Amino acid sequence: MLAPERRSRVDLIVAAALVVAVVVAISVIWLHSDARGTTSVTAETSAVPPKTALTIPDRLREIWRQPSNVTTVPLTAGGAVVTGDDGTVTGRNIEDGKELWHYQRNMPLCGVINSWGTAVAVYRDRRGCSQVTELDGPDGLREAQRTSDADNSIRLSADGTYVVAQGDSRLEVWRSDLVRTLEYGRIDAPVQPKAQPRSGCHYDSARSSNTRVAVLERCPKEAGDRLTLLNPSPKDNQKPEEYGSSVIAGLTPGVDGAQVLAVSGDRVAVYLPPSGNEGPRIGVFDGDANPVQQYALSQPLAADSVVAKNASNYTIWTGSQLIALRMSDFVPIWAAQGVLGPGSMMAGSLLVPIVGGLAVLDPSNGREVRRIDLQRNGSDGKPITQGPIGTAVLGNFVLEQRGDTVVALG
Numbered sequence: 481m482l483a484p485e486r487r488s489r490v491d492l493i494v495a496a497a498l499v500v501a502v503v504v505a506i507s508v509i510w511l512h513s514d515a516r517g518t519t520s521v522t523a524e525t526s527a528v529p530p531k532t533a534l535t536i537p538d539r540l541r542e543i544w545r546q547p548s549n550v551t552t553v554p555l556t557a558g559g560a561v562v563t564g565d566d567g568t569v570t571g572r573n574i575e576d577g578k579e580l581w582h583y584q585r586n587m588p589l590c591g592v593i594n595s596w597g598t599a600v601a602v603y604r605d606r607r608g609c610s611q612v613t614e615l616d617g618p619d620g621l622r623e624a625q626r627t628s629d630a631d632n633s634i635r636l637s638a639d640g641t642y643v644v645a646q647g648d649s650r651l652e653v654w655r656s657d658l659v660r661t662l663e664y665g666r667i668d669a670p671v672q673p674k675a676q677p678r679s680g681c682h683y684d685s686a687r688s689s690n691t692r693v694a695v696l697e698r699c700p701k702e703a704g705d706r707l708t709l710l711n712p713s714p715k716d717n718q719k720p721e722e723y724g725s726s727v728i729a730g731l732t733p734g735v736d737g738a739q740v741l742a743v744s745g746d747r748v749a750v751y752l753p754p755s756g757n758e759g760p761r762i763g764v765f766d767g768d769a770n771p772v773q774q775y776a777l778s779q780p781l782a783a784d785s786v787v788a789k790n791a792s793n794y795t796i797w798t799g800s801q802l803i804a805l806r807m808s809d810f811v812p813i814w815a816a817q818g819v820l821g822p823g824s825m826m827a828g829s830l831l832v833p834i835v836g837g838l839a840v841l842d843p844s845n846g847r848e849v850r851r852i853d854l855q856r857n858g859s860d861g862k863p864i865t866q867g868p869i870g871t872a873v874l875g876n877f878v879l880e881q882r883g884d885t886v887v888a889l890g
Contacts, residue, residue: 558617
């Protein structure tokens, strides 16, 4: 019969050392983990989307305001108003602006956008704006997350099907579960060399639809800006599929300011800045990046111009006027003067910010139906007389983005 095993002093010392090593390892991992620098507080009571407004209110007044320095237009998701400020994304009650939930990280907040009823927040780490978290709009619960290489600053856009994260040297397209459907541009460690059609290009602008991603890029040794149209969801996300790509004629090399305004169906609208003998204009291209038509503008677009999708039109705030483009073919159908932003739809009408109030426009022809008086003041108490002012509508409430502040009107 074998003698029972007995624990020696050496065994106890080794076991204790192993326990200490495990504790130290766990502590080191925790100290350097993303979770340590993350605070997530979900809503006790989920937000409920208010009923759609059936009429335009006769009067509006300010009911609350909150800082939001990473957004340019008011964001709503699942009945909550979403603000982003100093590393924190917050879901707020539309009626009083009080916090419903918040998500905070000890990293710079690159941007936040609303899509699929959620808020998509992007944070910067040593790999760039690479830490992405999807937050449920009503309660702030964390849903999908992803990380990848990225540039140090990005521009986010959404079309309802995809979100595009565009930097200066690379862009990605994500679907609703944050799975990457397209990688385009710089790849630090390519698994498949030469999978990208061009290298060393600078990306000026990008927008998407459910069938196309339009990218304006400036590539080495080329005469000017290139418009490239891509499949947003190719078979292999690391192998872009081009529908067409061509250098835009009529743009003097080195002229800055061109941007993709909108993508719809098989048409792309691109702002073309003054160049040579040509004045500012909107160029329309087909689904293969071939030019279709150009429409002259009375003046160049401002650097902070804003584009919005409203009813069957795209509205472009140029800096002083509003231009409506028909969604199907981007033909300009009307223009309105003296406005401060692209406006939002409410009860079948287009609400547009103007000095001293909001103009109610017929979206089919731009005719002013009536006005709503509103005293619009900045954080310094002085009247605001210049744009851009981004707007959004949630139920019977109107939201305005004034600089770094979101203001709710009711």
